Amino acid sequence: MLNMRVFDANITNPVIVFFEDSKDTSIEDLNSEIKTICGINTFFEIQSELDELINTISNNKNIINEPDRAEYGDFQTNRNLSDNVCNLLKSQNTEPEIIxxxxxxxxxxxxxxxxxxxxIKFIYGVEIYKPYVWETKFAILDYFLKNRNSNLPEINIYHYDVFNFDFKKISNKHKDQKILIIGNPxxxxxxKLSSLGSDNLPLKSNFKNHNGLDAITGKGNFDIGEYISIKLISVFSKLNGNFAFLVKNSVVKNILLEQNRAKYQISGIKQFDIDAKKEFNVSVNACLFLCSLNKKPNETIAEYNFYTKSLIRKYGWVNNKFVANIDLYLKSKNIDGKFPFVWRQGVKHDASKIMELENVNGNFLNNNKETVEIEKDLVYALLKSSDLKGGIIDKTRKYTIITQKKVGQETKYIKDLYPKTYNYLFSNIEYFNKRKSSIYKGKPLFSIFGIGDYSFKPYKVAIAGMYKTTTFSLVKLIDNKPVMLDDTCYFIGFDTLIEAEITQTLLNKKLTQDFIQSIAFKDAKRMMTKDLLMRIDLNEIINETDFYELELKIPNLKFIDWENYKGKLTKQNLVENEQLNLFDEQALHTTIPIRNVGFSAKIGDYANNKI
Ligand SMILES: C[S@@+](CC[C@H](N)C(=O)[O-])C[C@H]1O[C@@H](n2cnc3c(N)ncnc32)[C@H](O)[C@@H]1O
Structure with missing residues (x-):
C-alpha cells in the first residue's frame, strides 16, 4: 500500500520501516547493505540524499502535488499490465539475462x-524525473525485502536523459548475453513538444531526414517513442534478444513503413493491441510492439488482441507495396492498378454558417438558423460524409450555394443575375473575409474550391472520406439538379444513370471491397484517400465480372449496356491518359477527345445549366 511520498516518490511501508531501522547507519554501509539485499549499485549518491530521506520519514511530510508533466509523455504502466506483458514474453520463451x-x-x-x-544478471533503468528514479529504487528494495530468496541481479538506475544516455556501453559489455529491451517510452x-516550448527532444530531431517542406506539411512530425524505439533497436541490433515496448499503433506502423528502406535487423514482428482507455485512460490506439533482435530484416507484422491473443491481421510490405491486410491483399492484388478516372473531392468553402442551408417546410434556413430568401438557381442539394452509407441517394436535407462553375471564376455575374443571392452573400461578407486559408487570398468574392465541370455531372458514385465505411453510394439528381458533395467526400461523375449504377456495383463487389480493406488503414484519420481510390483497377474488375452477376444487382441492366460500358472502359479503347484528364477543371467548355463518345461527351453542359 502506498502511503507516503519521499523525494516526490511513493514509498511503501516495508521500505519506510527498513530505513527507520537503518537511521544511524553510514551511507557507505547502507549502500552496501542495499546492494546485498536488492542488487542496486549506489542507492544514495550523496549524504544529503540519505539525510533528506530520514528527515522526511521522521517528519511524515508526505503530501505533494503532481507537477504537470505533459512534455514527458508520462503514462505509467500499471502493474497488472507490466506483469501481463512479461508473462506473454515468458510464454514465448523469452528468458533474458539483461534487462x-x-x-x-x-x-x-x-x-x-x-x-x-x-x-536476469543485470538490469539497467534510465529515467529523467528524479522522483521516479527514487520510486523505482524504493520499489526494487521493497520487492527484495519481500522476496529475500529471489535471484539477485546487479541493478543500475540512472537519473539521466535517454537522448544523451550511452546505451552503446551496455551493448558492448553484454555482447554475448540475451537482452530484453522493455518499457513504455x-x-x-x-x-506537441514544440507547442509546449519543451526541449525534451533528441538533438538530431530530424532523424528521418525529412526536408523543410515535409516539416511544414507534418511528415516531419514524429513520436518520441518512435525515435527511442529506433535508437535502441539500432544500438542493440547485434545482440540476441527481444524488444518489447508499449507504443501507439502509429509508431509501429511508421517503423514498418520505414522497414523496406531502413532494413532494421528485426524479425518475428508482432503487435498486441491493448485497450489504452482502460490501461492509461487515453483515447489512442496503442499496443505492445514485439520483435526479435539481430535477425534478418522482416517486413511484415502480425497483429493480435493482447487480451485474447487472437490474430487480427497481418500487414506490411508485399512486393514493395505497403498493405493493411496481407491475406486479403493476396486474394485481391490483381486489381491493384490504376483507376481510369480522377476521383474528386467535393466543394470547399469554409463558410458553412452562410453557405449551407437546410430546407425546413419549404424555407431555406442557414446554419445561423436565419431564413434565407434567395433565387433557387445557385442552390444545390448537398451531401456530407455522414450521408454516404452505401445506398442510393435521391433526397437530402442540406443544400449549398454554388457561386462558381470552376475555380477562380469571376463572381460579379451574381449581382446582375441573382440580386437576392448577391445581397444575402454580401450582407454576410464578414464570414468570407475571415476565412483563414491562403487559398482564398486574392480570389473573387465568395470563392469556393473543389468545383469544376465534374461537380455538375448528373449521376455520381461517391464515398465518405471521414468514415470507416468502404461501400460506395449512388447519387442521383435531386430537384432535377446535380447534387454537390462536401470536401470530406470523394466521387466520380457520370452522364448516364446506367453507367453510374454499373460502376457502383463493380466497386461494391466483394473483390473490390476486399482490395480496399486490404490497403485501407482503419486507424488513419482519413481512411479513404484519393491515392487509395486511384489504385483500384476498374478494367481488371470488369475482366472478373460477368453480365449475370451484375444483372442480379441491377435488374434493368441490358446486355448492350454492359457491352457499351466495357467498350468504353477497356484499356485498348482508351487513349493513354485521355480518361484521366476527362474531368479536369481546365477541361470546362472544351471538346474532349474521346474515341467512344460516352461518360462526358457533353462536358460543360451541366455546368452551363443546360439540363
Ligand atoms: C509513458 S511513461 C512510461 C514509464 C515506464 N516506462 C512505464 O512503463 O511505466 C514515459 C516515461 O518516460 C520518462 N521520460 C520522458 N522523457 C524522458 C527523457 N528525455 N529521458 C528519460 N526519461 C524520460 C517520463 O518521465 C516517464 O516516466
Whole structure:
C-alpha cells in the first residue's frame, strides 16, 4: 500500500520501516547493505540524499502535488499490465539475462521482470524525473525485502536523459548475453513538444531526414517513442534478444513503413493491441510492439488482441507495396492498378454558417438558423460524409450555394443575375473575409474550391472520406439538379444513370471491397484517400465480372449496356491518359477527345445549366 511520498516518490511501508531501522547507519554501509539485499549499485549518491530521506520519514511530510508533466509523455504502466506483458514474453520463451528499461518511470516493468524472469544478471533503468528514479529504487528494495530468496541481479538506475544516455556501453559489455529491451517510452510528438516550448527532444530531431517542406506539411512530425524505439533497436541490433515496448499503433506502423528502406535487423514482428482507455485512460490506439533482435530484416507484422491473443491481421510490405491486410491483399492484388478516372473531392468553402442551408417546410434556413430568401438557381442539394452509407441517394436535407462553375471564376455575374443571392452573400461578407486559408487570398468574392465541370455531372458514385465505411453510394439528381458533395467526400461523375449504377456495383463487389480493406488503414484519420481510390483497377474488375452477376444487382441492366460500358472502359479503347484528364477543371467548355463518345461527351453542359 502506498502511503507516503519521499523525494516526490511513493514509498511503501516495508521500505519506510527498513530505513527507520537503518537511521544511524553510514551511507557507505547502507549502500552496501542495499546492494546485498536488492542488487542496486549506489542507492544514495550523496549524504544529503540519505539525510533528506530520514528527515522526511521522521517528519511524515508526505503530501505533494503532481507537477504537470505533459512534455514527458508520462503514462505509467500499471502493474497488472507490466506483469501481463512479461508473462506473454515468458510464454514465448523469452528468458533474458539483461534487462534495459530506457525510460523506466516508477519501475513497474523492472519489478515485473524481476518477478517473471529467473536468469536476469543485470538490469539497467534510465529515467529523467528524479522522483521516479527514487520510486523505482524504493520499489526494487521493497520487492527484495519481500522476496529475500529471489535471484539477485546487479541493478543500475540512472537519473539521466535517454537522448544523451550511452546505451552503446551496455551493448558492448553484454555482447554475448540475451537482452530484453522493455518499457513504455514517452507518448508525445515533437510538434506537441514544440507547442509546449519543451526541449525534451533528441538533438538530431530530424532523424528521418525529412526536408523543410515535409516539416511544414507534418511528415516531419514524429513520436518520441518512435525515435527511442529506433535508437535502441539500432544500438542493440547485434545482440540476441527481444524488444518489447508499449507504443501507439502509429509508431509501429511508421517503423514498418520505414522497414523496406531502413532494413532494421528485426524479425518475428508482432503487435498486441491493448485497450489504452482502460490501461492509461487515453483515447489512442496503442499496443505492445514485439520483435526479435539481430535477425534478418522482416517486413511484415502480425497483429493480435493482447487480451485474447487472437490474430487480427497481418500487414506490411508485399512486393514493395505497403498493405493493411496481407491475406486479403493476396486474394485481391490483381486489381491493384490504376483507376481510369480522377476521383474528386467535393466543394470547399469554409463558410458553412452562410453557405449551407437546410430546407425546413419549404424555407431555406442557414446554419445561423436565419431564413434565407434567395433565387433557387445557385442552390444545390448537398451531401456530407455522414450521408454516404452505401445506398442510393435521391433526397437530402442540406443544400449549398454554388457561386462558381470552376475555380477562380469571376463572381460579379451574381449581382446582375441573382440580386437576392448577391445581397444575402454580401450582407454576410464578414464570414468570407475571415476565412483563414491562403487559398482564398486574392480570389473573387465568395470563392469556393473543389468545383469544376465534374461537380455538375448528373449521376455520381461517391464515398465518405471521414468514415470507416468502404461501400460506395449512388447519387442521383435531386430537384432535377446535380447534387454537390462536401470536401470530406470523394466521387466520380457520370452522364448516364446506367453507367453510374454499373460502376457502383463493380466497386461494391466483394473483390473490390476486399482490395480496399486490404490497403485501407482503419486507424488513419482519413481512411479513404484519393491515392487509395486511384489504385483500384476498374478494367481488371470488369475482366472478373460477368453480365449475370451484375444483372442480379441491377435488374434493368441490358446486355448492350454492359457491352457499351466495357467498350468504353477497356484499356485498348482508351487513349493513354485521355480518361484521366476527362474531368479536369481546365477541361470546362472544351471538346474532349474521346474515341467512344460516352461518360462526358457533353462536358460543360451541366455546368452551363443546360439540363
Ligand atoms: C509513458 S511513461 C512510461 C514509464 C515506464 N516506462 C512505464 O512503463 O511505466 C514515459 C516515461 O518516460 C520518462 N521520460 C520522458 N522523457 C524522458 C527523457 N528525455 N529521458 C528519460 N526519461 C524520460 C517520463 O518521465 C516517464 O516516466
Amino acid at each position: 534495459v528499461e530506457p525510460t523506466c518511470g516508477k519501475g513497474n516493468f523492472i519489478i515485473s521482470s524481476l518477478q517473471t524472469f529467473e536468469n 514517452p507518448w508525445v510528438t515533437n510538434s
